[in-house]
Each structure stands twice: as C-alpha cells, then as structure tokens.
Amino acid sequence: MKKTILTFTLSMVCLAAYPAAVQGYYYNTYLIHGNGCFSITSGEEAHYSLWGAGAIGTALDVTCPIVLPDQNYSNAEISVNGYNRSSTDGISCRISGTNYDGGNEASGTATLSVNQQPLQVASASVSLSNNRWLSLKCHLPAYTALGYSHLHSIQLKMKVGY
Amino acid sequence: MKKTTLTFIQAAIFLAAHQASALEEYSVNYLIHGNSCFSTTSGEEAHYAQWGAGAVGTALDVTCPLMLQSDQSPHSINLLIRGYDRSSIDNVSCRISSTNNDGQNEISATASMTDNSQAYLAASTTLSIPGGFDNLSLKCHLPAYTASGYSHLNSINLTAWYYSYPH
Secondary structure, X not given: OHHHHHHHHHHHHHHHHHHXXXXXXXXXXXXXXXXXXXXXXXXXXXEEEOOEEEOOOOOEEEEOOXXXXXXXXXXXXXXXXXXXXXXXXXXXXXXXEEOOOOOOOEEEEEEOOOOOOOOEEEEEEEEOXXXXXXXXXXXXXXXXXXXXXXXXXXXXXXXXXX | OHXXXXXXXXXXXXXXXXXXXXXXXXXXXXXXXXXXXXXXXXXXXXXXXXXXXXXXXXXXXXXXXXOOOOOOOOOEEEEEEEEEOOOOOOOOEEXXXXXXXXXXXXXXXEEEOOOOOOOOEEXXXXXXXXXXXXXXXXXXXXXXXXXOEOOEEEEEEEEEEEEEOOO
16 A cells, blocks of 8 residues: 555656646747738838738838737747848848837847849847847838739747757 | 755745745736737728838727636736827727626726827836726827828737746
8 A cells, every 4th residue: 555655646747747847939920911001100001912911102101010929939030931032122020029118129020132033031039038029020122024022921949948 | 854855845835835825916028019900990901010000091990819828817917108299189099898798897007108209208008907807908099190100009918917826
C-alpha cells in the first residue's frame, strides 16, 4: 500500500513537472490582405482590387487593423508583399508596438525597392516586451504610367515567449 | 514493476478524467491598438499617432475591428479602454454591443473616461451575453481636439469569457 501511494505521488509529480520543464518560444503567423487597410491621409481614399490597396492620384498612407490574442510576445516580424511601380517612391510598412498608454514605442520599417514590375517582399521586425499593442501603417506611392503600386499582403509573425 | 506501471496508468487516467469532467470557465484576452479603429462619422477622419486615434476638428465616432474565435460563444465580455481625455465637455467612450445574427436583440455596455485629464485614463465595463447573441461590435467616441491636446484612444483590452470543457 505504501509503495502504491509513493508511486502514485511520484506519478503526479512527474505529470505536474513535465509542462514546467518544457519552456522556450514558438511563433504564430497571421495573414493580412492589403484590402484590410484603410486610408489615414485626409481626403484621399485607397483603390482596392485583388492585388490589394493602392493609391490613385497622390501617394497616401494607410493603417491596417491588427487584433491579437494577448500573449507573452517578444518579437513581431512583418513580411510585406507588393508591387512598387514608382521610380521615386517606395511602398513601405512600419510596424510599431506601444504599451497600454501609447508610450515605450518601438518600430521597424520594411521598404520595397522602387520601380519594379514583379512582386517584391520586404521584411522588418521589432522587439517587444510590454509594448505589445501593435499598429501597422503603410505608405503607398501614387499611380504611375506603370500602374498602381499595390500593397498586396502582410504576413505578421509573432514570437511568443523568449 | 507491473504494479508500478499499473499505478502510473491509474494516476494518468485519474488526471485526464478529472479534467474532462470539470466544466471550467476560461478567458481569451485580445489586444487592439487605437490605430486599428476608423471613423464612422461622415466627412471626418481620425488623427493617428503612437498614442492611437484622436479627433481633429470635431468630435467623431470610430469603429474598431474585432476578430474573436468563433468555435464557442462567450457568455461575458470585459472591455478595458485606455486613453487621454483632454476635453472638459466630452468624454472618450467605447460601447461594446452584441446582436443576434440578423442584427436584432441588441444589448450593450459602455465604458467612459472622466473628462479633462492630462494623464492617461482607463475605463472598463462588462457585457453579459445571453446564449447565441455573440455578434459583437465596438464603437468609440472621440472628443474634438482642445487647447489641452488630442483626446486619444490608446489601447483596448477585450476579454471574452467562455464556459467550456478545457481543450
């Protein structure tokens, strides 16, 4: 009986200790289509198509809503996919994190090369601690003879844990 | 050895059975920066900064996108908003509402900050949701810019509470 109780206790300890021993980090990835972004440039609206969001007459800025589960984030990385048809201006996206009152801001910016026909990808990352309220702003060059500069999509890769 | 193995298995079964039989409450907390919210006031656009969204010339309303997991319905929502309320006559406030699938049977709760403070403020509210009415929307009101500065909606914590068997 004594041995049974001891073995049972050891088993419980083993099962309880196992999760505590497994530590580290993992990633959650979110996909944001460019059409989820909206203009924050006064009086200017974005053009939307299957290729995402683009500016029409003049360059504009957009913000892309982010709703995240509250987790122990240590880093955020964005990969921006788009078409940059301007020779003078680039599609760029800035990921920034603040704490609950807007302070402690940290950010990273991904910029596509100018004047390219093919799809491009650019990346940036930002370290997070308590500044885990994320916002994402992107700049879209004006329409040119080569066509729209489209922000097609953003991949947001969140590192959970350390 | 055989007895030891059997006891270990019994312990594991006991733990598994205990978890499966307990109806537990759990929550999922979502983070939303104020910059995710956009104007629903015709002809008025929000101002965006690291401190979130604010109104410029006149007060305006914004809506903030929500994306909750849909495999279960929350029975309760806690809404916590933080921001800066620089108006002496108007307040930063957010209203969480829930409707059924055709937009009816609306119930809502509002969190409102006290006005005219230089320091950041927080306000919270709780919405209890009868079963099935879990189509949530979140609208906020932003006072106009004053001599004290922008009234910014910084951040939102939305906590959805569920009754469920643990996953």
